[in-house]
Amino acid sequence: QVQLVESGGGLVQAGGSLRLSCAASGRTFGSCAMGWFRHTPGKEREFVAAINWGGDTTYYADSVKGRFIISRDNTKNTVYLQMNTLKPEDTAVYYCAARSTVLLPRTAGGYDYWGQGTQVTVSS
Secondary structure, eight states, rough: OEEEOOOOOOEETTTEEEEEEEEEEEGGGEEEEEEEEEEEETOOOOOEEOOOSSSOOOETTTTTTEEEEEEEEETEEEEEEOSOOOGGGEEEEEEEEEEEEESSSGGGOOOOOEOEEEEEEOOO
């Protein structure tokens, strides 16, 4: 069982930066692939980024590639999403997700555990 708690969301102007954190409880964090997803009303949950258990493999959605960076600190049971050059279209509720696997899922169905989400609002 893994419990996830996101933090770091807020209101920022276009072009600004935010860093989201996702703190995990449970002894299996080090074996989990971690993903970030986002959701806006009327749309499906969208993949943003993912990182494998060891932190040496990452994937990004094309819409955030070059602007967002996913990382993890297994000593702190935490995964991060550094978001730079934010755009109004990045406005969403951001969720982190986990699954104990050597694979690196890029769909919501590939994850077993989810946080409660944190709101990110980018003003123009």
